[in-house]
Amino acid sequence: MKPAERRRARQFAVQAVYQWQITQAGVTQIVDQFAVDQDMSKADVPYFKELLMGVVKNADALDDKLSPYLSRKIDDVDMVDLAVLRLAMFELTFRTDVPHKVVLNEAIELAKDFATDESYKFVNGVLDKALRSLKLREDIAK
Template sequence: MHKPLFQKTFITNRRFMAEPLNKPKRPPQIRTGLTDTGVKKAADKSARTRAREFALQALYQHLVGRNDADSIDAFTRDLVGFHKADSAHYDALLHGCIEGASALDAVITPLLDRPMAEISPVEHAVLWMGAYEFRQCLDVPYRVVINECIELAKAFGGTDGHKYVNGVLHKMAPSLRAAEVAADQTK
């Protein structure tokens, strides 16, 4: 006597569908720490990366809603997951970018191929953060600043916004971090 290869499964209107008895196993999932879109999963993010994400959201509120820094700060600190962020870095980015907005725009604008008004608020905020970190956060290597800004633009910006951010920040780095860029190019 042989074993049946299929089992009958009841479907509506008294019809049956053949279903294999031995279903093949799915291959095990490979855990890369990335989502389907290539962005880091929340568990794999550093405190500074989280701080940059919250700062970006706060700067977006400032650019779009014209809200003041203190109300944005209070709102952002109440968001889920903020306790995992580097609050000192968040404070520096948020308040430093808002207070130095005109100086940051003066650094960014000559590197753009269009007026600042045509840049999306997300890319504008990311460029502010990149320029601020180039100038004020000398403990962060310039390549890390560029990479973090690209990742923010990928996660929050338009389809190809990260490419634009990459180009602008690569033009900006030699003027704001000349020694570091020169040392990196001689390697």
């Protein structure tokens, strides 16, 4: 696994999750479209598929995990921000092999790449609160 390939996979995954949120198209259809429309040769394609499928399959549970840390209802969150947050929460929840700092840094970069100028601050704030709470729960469980 090369970090640059993972980063590229996350970039494609955010775009694909956003597309799914807007169109509700099937995951297979979106994956097939990306294979045709995008140059995925420098991306970790299996990771891209895992992220997309994982977010779509677990969207409600991810939203439930995110909601306590949002300053507004989930339906009022910008769709690009929501795609970034869902992707990050999926990695935090289901990909425990990926360090929390990596997930947070990647989410901030994705927000800078795809969302509004101030979105990265919102994403950082939400994920920072979530990570503190998750870490607190881990410490209590020990």
